[in-house]
Amino acid sequence: MPNSSGFNIIAVDGGAATGKSSTSRAIAERLNLMHVDTGAHYRTLTYALLDAGADSETPEAIPALLASLALDTTIKGRSALLSINGHVPADADIRSPQVNANVSKFAAIESVREFLFNYQRSQAQVARDHAEFTGLIMEGRDIGSVIFPNADFRFFLFADEATRAARRAKDGQTDSIAERDKLDSQRKAAPLVCPEGAIRVDTGPLPLEGVVEHICGIITA
Numbered sequence: 758m759p760n761s762s763g764f765n766i767i768a769v770d771g772g773a774a775t776g777k778s779s780t781s782r783a784i785a786e787r788l789n790l791m792h793v794d795t796g797a798h799y800r801t802l803t804y805a806l807l808d809a810g811a812d813s814e815t816p817e818a819i820p821a822l823l824a825s826l827a828l829d830t831t832i833k834g835r836s837a838l839l840s841i842n843g844h845v846p847a848d849a850d851i852r853s854p855q856v857n858a859n860v861s862k863f864a865a866i867e868s869v870r871e872f873l874f875n876y877q878r879s880q881a882q883v884a885r886d887h888a889e890f891t892g893l894i895m896e897g898r899d900i901g902s903v904i905f906p907n908a909d910f911r912f913f914l915f916a917d918e919a920t921r922a923a924r925r926a927k928d929g930q931t932d933s934i935a936e937r938d939k940l941d942s943q944r945k946a947a948p949l950v951c952p953e954g955a956i957r958v959d960t961g962p963l964p965l966e967g968v969v970e971h972i973c974g975i976i977t978a
Contacts, residue, residue, distance in 0.1 A: 765790075765892035766881055767976065768901035771914035772949060773937045774921035774928075776960040776968060777896040780914065783969045785835045785894050788976065791884035793837045795897030795904070796860075798873055800851035801839045802826075803860045806869075813862035823872045830883050835890070837880055857930060861937055865944035870899075877904050898941055901952035910976055913951040914968075916961035 767790065771777050778794055785792035809822050829840040838845050850856070863869050877895070884893040895904065901911035916924075922934050941949040951957060956975065960968050 763891065764885060765910065765976065766905050766908040767892065767894040768905050768908040768911040768952075768955075769894060769896040769914065770898055770901050770912070770949070770952065770955065771896075771960075772898070772921070772941065773934055774924040774930075775914040775916050776924075776965065777914055779965055780960070780968050780972065781894050781896040782836075783965065784973060784976075787969065787973055788892070788894075789890060790835065790892045790894045791832075791837055791880070791887065791890040792835050793877070793880050793893065793895040795873075795877055795895060795900065797851060798839045798877065798897075799864045799869075800856050800860050801841060801846055802869065802873065803856050803863045804846050804851050804853075805841045806863060807855060807859060811863075813859060813866065816866045816868065819863075819866055820868045823868060826872075828873075828876045830880065832883075832887065837883060839876075852930075861940035861944075865940060865946060867946040870946045874904070881905070898949040899947035901955050902950055903947045906952065911952050911955040912972060913955040913957050914960050915951075915957065916959060920961045 767784070769777050769781050781794070782792055784790065805826060806819070806822060811819060811822050826841050829843070831838045831840045831845050880895065881893050884890045897904070901908060901913070918934055925934060958968060958972065963971070
């Protein structure tokens, strides 16, 4: 049930192409929530690290590069975007083939996840500081398990591999769903899991509107 304070934190987890982003954005629109895409955080950070000459095969060099990066938040509509050293990269840049090929590798590095941990948790206060929002919806792969394990609502989205591959292709993405799942679920730092007690939602048989209606019904019940 909704938080008695009137401010809800909603965690949405799931693998690639399970519908996390489209679902979370639609719920944010319907319930007037601040939306945070942590996948975009890792893409933005990967873009910055690649630009600085980082290599995921030499993780020992990453902390020094991270120390030169200042994180901030830029609000655009209902979305909270990660700004690095005062710059928010274009969406096309953080979804380039080079970033696609490296984001899971960098996301598996413990120093990278630690670097983003406090920043991601701080987004709850960012949402509270903006009175126009009634809460926060954050999507990713470790939100309900690591970032907000005590969120008011925790959902885990899933779908069969064929459905997800078709969605990925429609979006113009060429990375392998199976390979992405393997990297995300087998990494030592905050692996992709369905958090204990999270509500599982199969997004395969339902249209987006049906998934949004189902989840909003649970949140507002």
